[in-house]
Amino acid sequence: MTNQSRRQFLKTGALFGAASAAAAVASPAFSAQQPQKWDETTGLLIIGTGFAGLGAALEAHYLGLKSEEITILEKMPTAGGNSIINGGAIAAAGTDMQAKEGIKDSADLLYADILKAGGGLCHPSLARRIADESVSNYEWLRDEIGVEFKAVTYHGGHSVKRSHAVKANSGSGFVLPMLAKLKSFGIEPRLRVIVDQIIVDENKAVVGVKARTGYRFGKEQSGKPVYIRATKGVVIAAGGFAQNVKYRMSQDPRLNEKFTSTNHRGATGEMIMEAQEIGANTVQMDWIQLGPWTSPDEQGFGVAPLFVESAVGLGPMIDPATGKRFIKETGNRKVRADAIVAIGHPCLIYTTEENVMKQIVGKNMTQKLFEHALNSNVLRKFNTLKEMADFYKIPYAQLEETNKKFNGYMTAMKDPEFDCMFFKGAALNDKGPYYVCRLWPRVHHCMGGLEINNNAQVMSIRGEPIKGLYAAGEATGGVHGMDRLGTVAVADCIIFGRVAARHALKAK
Ligand SMILES: Cc1cc2nc3c(=O)[nH]c(=O)nc-3n(C[C@H](O)[C@H](O)[C@H](O)COP(=O)(O)OP(=O)(O)OC[C@H]3O[C@@H](n4cnc5c(N)ncnc54)[C@H](O)[C@@H]3O)c2cc1C
Numbered sequence: 001m002t003n004q005s006r007r008q009f010l011k012t013g014a015l016f017g018a019a020s021a022a023a024a025v026a027s028p029a030f031s032a033q034q035p036q037k038w039d040e041t042t043g044l045l046i047i048g049t050g051f052a053g054l055g056a057a058l059e060a061h062y063l064g065l066k067s068e069e070i071t072i073l074e075k076m077p078t079a080g081g082n083s084i085i086n087g088g089a090i091a092a093a094g095t096d097m098q099a100k101e102g103i104k105d106s107a108d109l110l111y112a113d114i115l116k117a118g119g120g121l122c123h124p125s126l127a128r129r130i131a132d133e134s135v136s137n138y139e140w141l142r143d144e145i146g147v148e149f150k151a152v153t154y155h156g157g158h159s160v161k162r163s164h165a166v167k168a169n170s171g172s173g174f175v176l177p178m179l180a181k182l183k184s185f186g187i188e189p190r191l192r193v194i195v196d197q198i199i200v201d202e203n204k205a206v207v208g209v210k211a212r213t214g215y216r217f218g219k220e221q222s223g224k225p226v227y228i229r230a231t232k233g234v235v236i237a238a239g240g241f242a243q244n245v246k247y248r249m250s251q252d253p254r255l256n257e258k259f260t261s262t263n264h265r266g267a268t269g270e271m272i273m274e275a276q277e278i279g280a281n282t283v284q285m286d287w288i289q290l291g292p293w294t295s296p297d298e299q300g301f302g303v304a305p306l307f308v309e310s311a312v313g314l315g316p317m318i319d320p321a322t323g324k325r326f327i328k329e330t331g332n333r334k335v336r337a338d339a340i341v342a343i344g345h346p347c348l349i350y351t352t353e354e355n356v357m358k359q360i361v362g363k364n365m366t367q368k369l370f371e372h373a374l375n376s377n378v379l380r381k382f383n384t385l386k387e388m389a390d391f392y393k394i395p396y397a398q399l400e401e402t403n404k405k406f407n408g409y410m411t412a413m414k415d416p417e418f419d420c421m422f423f424k425g426a427a428l429n430d431k432g433p434y435y436v437c438r439l440w441p442r443v444h445h446c447m448g449g450l451e452i453n454n455n456a457q458v459m460s461i462r463g464e465p466i467k468g469l470y471a472a473g474e475a476t477g478g479v480h481g482m483d484r485l486g487t488v489a490v491a492d493c494i495i496f497g498r499v500a501a502r503h504a505l506k507a508k
Helices: 003-011 018-026 051-062 096-100 107-117 124-145 172-184 245-251 270-277 304-311 333-343 353-360 367-375 385-392 396-412 488-507
Strands: 040-047 070-073 089-091 149-153 163-166 194-200 206-213 224-236 288-291 317-319 347-352 379-382 434-439 442-446 449-451 457-459 465-471
Touching (some): 051 070, 051 172, 070 224, 096 149, 124 488, 224 270, 270 449, 304 347, 304 434, 367 379
Parallel strands (some): 040 070
Antiparallel strands (some): 317 347, 379 434
């Protein structure tokens, strides 16, 4: 098989794994050769403009690397990837905002929560790094970058409220200030530049990339080839592969085209494949997270998750076919998504208007988005449980019974059936109106990816760091194990993006 046809084989989603990666190492013929002449030379070359890439670029600047030595490449026509459309909250354990609300938290507790959700698969040193640097990272974002935070919110699987939500209500609240800071330093990402290959020297050290300028997403042959040399290293901050159906099905065959995704269109994972071409190891590629809080009544991530993640613990999640609860509402994403997929049709979550107005609107969800959700029928309002039952064809007597029991558990602050967590100040669901959201999971996050060490260096399949190659964010694996807790990805991406730059500059 020729070098070109092998690349095509992988990119069209054919099965691959350790065996083919081993072949890549055994045969240096698969490594991209150095060009006779480099078209450009830079210092640190960063692939991707999400949290990880921007974190790496900013850190490189603060460490003194000149602006012209920092190159950020982005294949899409706009910057931000998944990060700019993200939910807009970051996990941090032990902050001033938490202290003001009397929330007791610590790095140890965050670490324990990440490990617990990870089901024994987390690479502990990576999780530890996130836990240890979560507060300094949050303070850096606020004080140095100008990110504006507005509230501490709860996400399923965490022991306490520790998700620091930004005023903008989306990842743009991080990405735009990060881009603005970079611009003020004279650093701007180059858009529509796709990286095709990682280039290594005769010692297998990464020395640059082959890219195409003027690339048009969807027109896969478009653009003009350019060879860029990177004297301080290459950082893969190119995100995950949730939008690559063939690739994700080779890891988890259930995730066929019937499952849509919350991700931006460019989350297609080719940089993970390119790193494999030069012998990089991947870990836990088949742990692909479904978001349990998306609604079939809208596209993509939508607005439902903003409602649902605040509604858990305030009202029951039920199977409309039976009127019964079927899972811990405050359970982690995997637990909930698997349970919904197992019942085989969308479920419902609801709570009373008092909770919606006091606990959700103005906190995790703006008034405007709330109205949008109602107007687009992502949320529906019913004056009574009977109205709700009639609309969704729920067995009414059972719904009443389920609701009564849930209220009892809320009063006792203890759920003997499913162990749902409850929050002080929540109103009982004993009078309408009620607000209801239908839920069906979407492919959301790739927990697996390139193996990195604690310095964000990409590891080879032989267990050694690959010289000159770094990775951070969703392109990497092992940080979260089998399940990622909400808002921990933002911390992961930014912290390891910054670590990558720190180490790359120190290493030279
Ligand atoms: C809708 C949504 C909501 C989310 N909400 C949350 C949340 O609330 N909390 C949380 O912790 N996590 C959340 N996540 C997950 C989190 O946002 C992502 O894991 C994170 O943004 C990934 O950041 P990244 O920098 O690794 O990649 P991205 O932000 O995806 O950036 C990667 C960039 O690299 C570019 N790229 C890819 N390949 C190439 C190439 N070959 N050449 C050039 N450029 C390339 C892509 O186009 C993209 O712009 C959410 C994700 C989504 C999709």
